[in-house]
Amino acid sequence: MSNCIFCKIINGEIPCNKVYEDDKILAFKDINPVAPIHIVVIPKQHVQSILDLDENTVSITIDVFNAINKIVRLLDIDKDGFRVVANTGINGGQTVSHLHYHILGGRSLQWPPG
Numbered sequence: 001m002s003n004c005i006f007c008k009i010i011n012g013e014i015p016c017n018k019v020y021e022d023d024k025i026l027a028f029k030d031i032n033p034v035a036p037i038h039i040v041v042i043p044k045q046h047v048q049s050i051l052d053l054d055e056n057t058v059s060i061t062i063d064v065f066n067a068i069n070k071i072v073r074l075l076d077i078d079k080d081g082f083r084v085v086a087n088t089g090i091n092g093g094q095t096v097s098h099l100h101y102h103i104l105g106g107r108s109l110q111w112p113p114g
C-alpha cells in the first residue's frame with residue numbers, strides 16, 4: 001500500500017531500527033516505546049488488521065508468532081516474560097492500519113491495561 005507507513009518501512013523508504021527479518025516478517029523498535037523493550041512485528045504482506053484476515057491470509061499469524069518466538073529469545077525476555085498486543089480498531093487504539101503486534105517487555109506490566 002503506497003500510503004502505508006509500515007509498507008514504507010518494509011520497502012526502505014522510511015528507516016527503522018530492525019531487530020529481526022525473514023522473508024515474510026519484519027520486526028523493529030517502536031519509535032515511541034512504552035516499555036524498556038517495545039518491538040513492532042509486522043507481516044511484509046499488507047493486511048489492515050485482524051479483521052481483514054481470511055482463509056487466504058490467516059496463516060500470516062503463524063509466521064508472526066514463529067518470529068515472536070525467536071525475537072523474545074534474541075532479546076532475552078523469554079524467561080522474565082513479556083506481553084504481545086494487537087491493538088485493533090478505534091477502541092483498541094490502532095493508529096497504523098497495517099496488521100502489527102507489539103512485544104512489550106523489560107519491566108512488570110500492569111493488568112488491566114488503561
Ligand code: 5GP
Binds near residue numbers: 086097
Ligand atoms: P498502534 O498504535 O497502531 O497499535 O501501533 C503503531 C505503533 O507504531 C505505535 O506504537 C507507534 O509508536 C509506532 N510507529 C508509528 N510510526 C512509526 C515509525 O515510523 N517508526 C517506528 N519505528 N514506529 C512507528
Ligand code: ZN
Binds near residue numbers: 005006046047097098
Ligand atoms: Zn502496509
